[in-house]
Amino acid sequence: MKRKKVESEDAFIKELAKRFASPIEGRQTSKGRGARGAQGGRAASGVPAVAPAWRRVIKGIGDDTSVTLLSPGSVLLTTTDTLVESTHFERSYTPARLLGRKALSVSLSDIASMGGTPLFFLVSITFPGDIDRRYIDGIYDGLKSSSDEFGVPLIGGNTARAPIVTISTTVLGEVKKGREVLRSGARPGDAIFVTGTPGDSALGLTVLQNHGLKSLKGRWKKAVLRHLDPVPRLSAGQALSRQRLATSMIDVSDGVALDLKRLIDASGAGAQVHLRGFPISRELQRYCESTGSSWAPLALSGGEDYELLFTARPKDEKKVAALSRTIGLKITRIGRVTETGLNIVGADGRPVRLKRLGFEHF
Amino acid sequence: MKRKKVESEDAFIKELAKRFASPIEGRQTSKGRGARGAQGGRAASGVPAVAPAWRRVIKGIGDDTSVTLLSPGSVLLTTTDTLVESTHFERSYTPARLLGRKALSVSLSDIASMGGTPLFFLVSITFPGDIDRRYIDGIYDGLKSSSDEFGVPLIGGNTARAPIVTISTTVLGEVKKGREVLRSGARPGDAIFVTGTPGDSALGLTVLQNHGLKSLKGRWKKAVLRHLDPVPRLSAGQALSRQRLATSMIDVSDGVALDLKRLIDASGAGAQVHLRGFPISRELQRYCESTGSSWAPLALSGGEDYELLFTARPKDEKKVAALSRTIGLKITRIGRVTETGLNIVGADGRPVRLKRLGFEHF
Numbered sequence: 001m002k003r004k005k006v007e008s009e010d011a012f013i014k015e016l017a018k019r020f021a022s023p024i025e026g027r028q029t030s031k032g033r034g035a036r037g038a039q040g041g042r043a044a045s046g047v048p049a050v051a052p053a054w055r056r057v058i059k060g061i062g063d064d065t066s067v068t069l070l071s072p073g074s075v076l077l078t079t080t081d082t083l084v085e086s087t088h089f090e091r092s093y094t095p096a097r098l099l100g101r102k103a104l105s106v107s108l109s110d111i112a113s114m115g116g117t118p119l120f121f122l123v124s125i126t127f128p129g130d131i132d133r134r135y136i137d138g139i140y141d142g143l144k145s146s147s148d149e150f151g152v153p154l155i156g157g158n159t160a161r162a163p164i165v166t167i168s169t170t171v172l173g174e175v176k177k178g179r180e181v182l183r184s185g186a187r188p189g190d191a192i193f194v195t196g197t198p199g200d201s202a203l204g205l206t207v208l209q210n211h212g213l214k215s216l217k218g219r220w221k222k223a224v225l226r227h228l229d230p231v232p233r234l235s236a237g238q239a240l241s242r243q244r245l246a247t248s249m250i251d252v253s254d255g256v257a258l259d260l261k262r263l264i265d266a267s268g269a270g271a272q273v274h275l276r277g278f279p280i281s282r283e284l285q286r287y288c289e290s291t292g293s294s295w296a297p298l299a300l301s302g303g304e305d306y307e308l309l310f311t312a313r314p315k316d317e318k319k320v321a322a323l324s325r326t327i328g329l330k331i332t333r334i335g336r337v338t339e340t341g342l343n344i345v346g347a348d349g350r351p352v353r354l355k356r357l358g359f360e361h362f
Numbered sequence: 363m364k365r366k367k368v369e370s371e372d373a374f375i376k377e378l379a380k381r382f383a384s385p386i387e388g389r390q391t392s393k394g395r396g397a398r399g400a401q402g403g404r405a406a407s408g409v410p411a412v413a414p415a416w417r418r419v420i421k422g423i424g425d426d427t428s429v430t431l432l433s434p435g436s437v438l439l440t441t442t443d444t445l446v447e448s449t450h451f452e453r454s455y456t457p458a459r460l461l462g463r464k465a466l467s468v469s470l471s472d473i474a475s476m477g478g479t480p481l482f483f484l485v486s487i488t489f490p491g492d493i494d495r496r497y498i499d500g501i502y503d504g505l506k507s508s509s510d511e512f513g514v515p516l517i518g519g520n521t522a523r524a525p526i527v528t529i530s531t532t533v534l535g536e537v538k539k540g541r542e543v544l545r546s547g548a549r550p551g552d553a554i555f556v557t558g559t560p561g562d563s564a565l566g567l568t569v570l571q572n573h574g575l576k577s578l579k580g581r582w583k584k585a586v587l588r589h590l591d592p593v594p595r596l597s598a599g600q601a602l603s604r605q606r607l608a609t610s611m612i613d614v615s616d617g618v619a620l621d622l623k624r625l626i627d628a629s630g631a632g633a634q635v636h637l638r639g640f641p642i643s644r645e646l647q648r649y650c651e652s653t654g655s656s657w658a659p660l661a662l663s664g665g666e667d668y669e670l671l672f673t674a675r676p677k678d679e680k681k682v683a684a685l686s687r688t689i690g691l692k693i694t695r696i697g698r699v700t701e702t703g704l705n706i707v708g709a710d711g712r713p714v715r716l717k718r719l720g721f722e723h724f
Contacts, residue, residue: 058437059544063628064472064613065441065535067542070432075420079427080484080532084522110426122442124486124530156532160446163525168486170442170518170532173427180429182421251426266425 019144020154022060023050051151053119066155068120074174079110085164093208095216096135098228099167100142106253107171108150108232109306113251114182115241116175118234120155121147123169126162139167150234179241181310183266185248190311190337192271193320195233195329197281198256199295200226202302223283230306235327237308245319249310255301256334258357259309261342267311273300273335276347300344301354311337381506382516384422385412413513415481428517430482436536441472447526455570457578458497460590461529462504468615469533470512470594471668475613476544477603478537480596482517483509485531488524501529512596541603543672547610548629552673552699555682557595557691559643560618561657562588564664585645592668597689599670607681611672617663618696620719621671623704629673635662635697638709662706663716673699 059067070076083089083103104121111118123143127136147154152171186192204227207215215224233251240246250263256273264271280299288295312320317333324331344352421429432438445451445465466483473480485505489498509516514533548554566589569577577586595613602608612625618635626633642661650657674682679695686693706714 059542063545064475064611065439065478065533067476067537067544068438068440069539070438072434076430076432076438076534077427078430078482078484078518078532078534080486080518080520080530082486082488082520082522082530084488084524086525087523113426114429116427120440122440122532124442124444126444126446126528156440156442158442158444160444161449162446162528166488166524166528168442168444168530170440170484171427172438172440172534175429177431180421182429183425249426 017060019140020060020147022054022057022153051153053151054153056119057153057155060153060155066120068155070174073177075177075180077111077114077116077173077175077180078170079107080168080170081107081110082166082168084166091135091165093212094228095213096138097142097145100139100144101146101229103139103167103169104143104146104150104152104171105230105232106306107169108152108234109230109251109253111171111173112232112234112237113249113308114173114175114180115237115246115249116173116180117238118150118152118171118173121152121169121171122156123154123167124157125159126164126166127159128163128165129161131165135165150232175241179244181237181241181246181249183248183250183263186263186267186269186311186337187247188269188337188339189314190247191314191317191333192260192273192309192311192335192337193331194252194256194279194307194309194334195236195331196305196307197279197284197330198252198305198307199284199299199302200281201230201304201306202227202298203284203287204228205304220283220287223281223287227304230304232306233308233329236323236329236331239323239327240308240310243319243323245312245316245323246310247312249308252305252307252309253303255303255357256305256309257300257342257344257354261357263309263311264337264342267337270338270340270342271335272338272343272345274345275352277332278334279330279332296352297354301356381502382422382509384416384419384515413515415513415515418481419515419517422515422517428482430517432536435539437539437542439473439476439478439535439537439542440532441469442530442532443469443472444528444530446528453497453527455574456590457575458500459504459507462501463508463591465501465529465531466505466508466512466514466533467592467594468668469531470514470596471592471613471615473533473535474594474596474599475611475670476535476537476542477599477608477611478535478542479600480512480514480533480535483514483531483533484518485516485529486519487521488526488528489521490525490527491523493527497527512594537603541606543599543603543608543611545610545612545625545628548625548631548673548699549609550631550699550701551676552609553676553679553695554622554633554635554671554673554697554699555693556614556618556641556669556671556696557598557693558667558669559641559646559692560614560667560669561646561661561664562643563592563666563668564589564660565646565649566590567666582645582649585643585649589666592666594668595670595691598685598691598693601685601689602670602672605681605685607674607678607685608672609674611670614667614669614671615665617665617719618667618671619662619704619706619716623719625671625673626699626704629699632700632702632704633697634700634705634707636707637714639694640696641692641694658714659716663718
């Protein structure tokens with residue numbers, strides 16, 4: 001047990017509190033809040049305006065707990081994720097700032113897959129005592145950047161010494177009661193959709209593992225960024241919930257095949273996926289051509305795509321297509337819900353067997 | 363980056379979900395809940411009844427996020443804490459079950475110090491791949507035991523491999539809007555109180571470090587248990603908030619002196635503490651007599667007491683004493699809030715200088 005003066009631990013928390021200070025602190029109390037506080041969105045000046053969630057923060061980081069408000073008629077969504085060095089990432093090929101961004105994004109993705117709006121987050125960080133302080137600063141910068149981008153204030157945090165870097169984030173969000181999209185709502189006959197182009201993140205990881213950080217500037221840099229800085233599909237998730245289009249939804253953290261299995265298991269159903277027309281990126285296609293390998297394992301079992309995988313009634317397929325155009329995000333039908341089993345049909349019409357469904361971080 | 367089949371990670375989550383399964387699962391949906399679900403408290407049969415918080419869980423662990431409800435008119439309290447092996451504990455002298463209990467209790471203590479009621483918790487656990495599985499089972503057992511005791515359902519969790527054991531808990535709670543007790547409300551003239559007998563936990567740690575687990579059965583076993591299995595002072599915190607007695611409050615995690623400093627700093631005030639009449643346990647007194655040492659460093663700077671330190675108006679002192687009798691918990695006046703500075707007055711009336719205010723885990 002190493003015990004030293006607490007002042008330095010307080011210093012870390014104070015620095016977090018300073019970096020994530022409320023832009024409207026002191027202008028509100030528990031009583032008489034509400035109309036006060038700045039508007040959300042982006043101000044005309046181009047300077048980011050105050051995120052609406054700040055108006056819900058009565059007391060942010062710095063007391064024993066945070067004190068926050070939810071909207072009437074909403075339910076609370078909560079999720080927690082941990083990124084662990086040498087299990088989820090290697091410092092050698094993970095820029096600190098992007099690591100900070102990703103630590104928040106992976107939890108935001110869970111909120112997206114419920115159709116929810118993220119409100120606040122808490123973070124616990126561990127790192128070795130002799131770490132280059134710039135790496136920690138970079139993580140803080142990344143967290144802040146993502147926090148600002150998605151309007152999600154930090155409301156709690158702590159740091160502790162450990163032999164490795166770990167970042168544990170908990171995100172709180174909300175959704176109108178009854179509009180939460182669970183994994184369990186898929187019914188036989190429903191169409192299965194996925195956003196974006198799964199497999200890019202796995203391609204990016206492969207390139208990073210082989211070539212290190214210089215691949216951020218190389219031929220596959222788009223895929224590398226998909227791995228290091230995934231985008232939580234919040235607008236898509238929220239629209240699918242608001243328009244009551246998704247009957248079930250999950251985010252793709254461990255590969256389309258495995259996460260689809262989780263979804264159909266929760267729904268007590270099966271699924272058939274067709275590789276013909278499956279949405280893969282031009283980059284993944286080129287990479288697989290250049291290496292003479294098949295894209296299916298990366299696209300189906302690659303993991304860390306943080307795309308949304310959801311089901312919808314067949315009659316709503318046109319509405320899904322319209323939504324895809326509106327939000328400017330590719331959404332592709334990849335199969336249908338069946339009674340039982342998970343079947344993958346190759347481009348040649350023959351069944352495909354995957355060596356493994358997905359990847360884990362254990 | 364180690365990537366293996368995800369099935370085993372899912373297995374861990376499934377086991378968590380099974381252990382923490384809702385006793386009323388399937389009996390409620392997002393619509394039409396409320397009156398249904400079991401009552402809180404303890405059933406006449408002696409079997410623990412369903413905790414009231416379960417009635418707020420629309421979807422617990424097992425989906426992308428949990429889905430829960432707050433009471434109307436309440437604000438949300440959120441706190442996160444991490445216990446890290448060889449920083450906060452050593453496996454050699456920390457029984458797994460008590461480690462699990464403590465991981466939850468330290469966050470519950472933060473809710474107590476806001477005057478709140480804990481509702482739910484999330485947990486992230488890391489451990490080495492080759493750990494004795496019984497240690498992990500023990501941690502789960504401890505978490506479950508504390509979760510049941512305080513009626514706080516688990517609503518999210520994850521596990522990951524790491525070279526060391528870490529347990530990160532996030533607890534959500536609530537308190538009636540405007541009744542949250544912050545650190546910042548102390549005013550000059552207020553009396554300063556502390557619950558229990560600070561210093562016991564530090565004594566317990568000292569004994570554990572010197573004699574290991576056999577000290578759980580030795581002469582100082584009470585103090586050892588105070589360290590390994592601290593009791594969050596939820597009833598006291600809630601009563602102080604409900605009766606509007608506490609003007610400010612903090613839980614003692616890093617020693618009375620340091621946490622008092624944090625409280626007066628947040629309040630923009632000072633404090634004077636008197637060692638005459640300071641509440642120390644008979645055990646701590648005996649230990650210090652037997653070793654010829656002073657009890658003040660352990661009682662003031664020991665840390666991990668998880669007692670409540672709060673201020674109240676002098677006119678409310680009798681009400682505080684009455685509350686102490688009602689809930690059966692020692693509450694002692696130890697000083698008063700001043701304009702500035704932190705002064706400690708010894709039993710002989712002379713000023714005391716501490717070598718350090720408190721301890722940290724960094």
